[in-house]
Amino acid sequence: MDEPRWLDQDEMAAWRGFVAASNLLNRRLERQLKDDSGLSHTQYEILVHLSAAPEGSLRMTELADRLITSKSGLTYQVTQLEKAGLVSRRSCPSDVRGIFADLTEQGREAVRNAAPGHLAMVRELLIDVLSREQLAVLADGLGEVSRRLRADERA
Amino acid sequence: MDEPRWLDQDEMAAWRGFVAASNLLNRRLERQLKDDSGLSHTQYEILVHLSAAPEGSLRMTELADRLITSKSGLTYQVTQLEKAGLVSRRSCPSDVRGIFADLTEQGREAVRNAAPGHLAMVRELLIDVLSREQLAVLADGLGEVSRRLRADERA
DNA sequence: CTCCCGTTGTTCGAATTCGAACCAAGGTGT
DNA sequence: ACACCTTGGTTCGAATTCGAACAACGGGAG
Structure with a gap:
């Protein structure tokens, strides 16, 4: 077990900020949507x-x-949404194993209904807090991070 | 219900990147730490x-x-950690209601033990993927986002 | 065609999460 | 001293999460 390269001040700040923002945002959005x-x-x-x-x-x-x-996890949630009538399952014609999840008309309406409030919250808490440049850097940087993680996942 | 200000392309990219990175990172770190x-x-x-x-x-x-x-949630986890001998509870002398969570020697060792692997993963997946400038922007931007969210919370 | 291996979605059990209700105990104003 | 509102932690029940195990199918190698 060799000595690791510890995070310096800036790196730590970035990491802590990321974790904190992510947790706090999730909590808030969860509450907002549920309510x-x-x-x-x-x-x-x-x-x-x-x-x-x-x-x-x-x-x-x-x-x-x-x-x-x-x-x-998805199986569970789709079942819930199906019970609520927002989604329906349909088996795939070309592959007996496959299942499509279809948005019902009621589901579309639920999204239309929920989107504005959710969006407003995302704006207020994240998007509008940051400058145009900060947003660009975020998109670039985290986009790249995500891409690598996804690639890893498939490997 | 007025028409909301939808997210434009850049804003959407930032938001999606943030959510994706956050979820993917959490998954990976969870696995790494558990294993x-x-x-x-x-x-x-x-x-x-x-x-x-x-x-x-x-x-x-x-x-x-x-x-x-x-x-x-904390009560639950502290109980788990207490069972594992990594943390112990101690009641507060000046306030009968208060409870301190104390790190045990075994707990300290567990952190020392787990930190290098965790740190390496954080570096590989996030920190070392980004440039110095990107890190600075992240720390600033998300730091501000967190501060506001915390302030809100207390309001 | 047949044997295998990878894929698809579900089921199962265990662990974790949250919020609301709750019980004390602190602190304040009168 | 008293009533009252806040605070600190726990308990409770419901909902959700995950990974491992499973059953059934697809698709090529031989």
């Missing part, structure tokens, strides 16, 4: 990803990939 | 915060504040 639309952040994200997909429809695995949760 | 030291990320963070405090000791509420979890 405002009865959806958890995860559920909201599922609906958003579906509504962004052609036909409002995605394969379970594809959806899990984009959401960055475990397959079992 | 490597048998600690969850939360537990590790508790130990780190304690070891950074004078005497390795903090009041429960103070600790919950720094960790950004609910009080009940």
Whole structure:
């Protein structure tokens, strides 16, 4: 076990800031969404990803990939959303194993309904706090970080 | 319900990057810590915060504040860590209600043991991916975001 | 065609999370 | 001393999370 390269002051500040911001933001958004639309952040994200997909429809695995949760977690949440009538399952014609999650009309409406409040919160807490330049750096930097992590994941 | 100001391309990229990086990083660090030291990320963070405090000791509420979890969540985790012998509870002399969480010698060792691997992962996945300038912007921007969120919280 | 291996989605059990309710105990104003 | 509001931690129940194990299918090598 060799001596690691400890984080210097700036590095530590970046790391702590990232962790803190991430946790605090999640808490707040979770509360806001739950109070405002009865959806958890995860559920909201599922609906958003579906509504962004052609036909409002995605394969379970594809959806899990984009959401960055475990397959079992997705199964659970899709079941919940199905009970709530916001999503429906449809088996894939070309692959018997495959399952599509389809956004229902009610699901679309739920997103339309929840989006403005959520968006306003994201703006207020993150986007509008940062300058244009800071946003660009964030997008670049964290984009690259995400890309590498995803690549790793598949390796 | 007025029309919200939707996120433009850059703003969306920043937001998506942030969410993705945060989720992916958490997943990876969780796995790494669990495999490597048998600690969850939360537990590790508790130990780190304690070891950074004078005497390795903090009041429960103070600790919950720094960790950004609910009080009940902290109670649970401290109980777990106590069972594992890494932390011990001690009641506060000046306030009968108060409880200190103390890092035990074994707890200190656990941190010493887990830190290098964790640190290496944080470096590899985040810190070393970014330039010095990007790190500075991250620290500034997200630091400000966190400060505001914390201030809000207390309001 | 048949044997294998990778994929797909679900199920299962264990661990964790949260908020609301709760019980003391502190502190304040009268 | 008294009533009253806040604070500190725990308990409780419900919801969610994950990974490992599973069953069923797809798709190529031979």
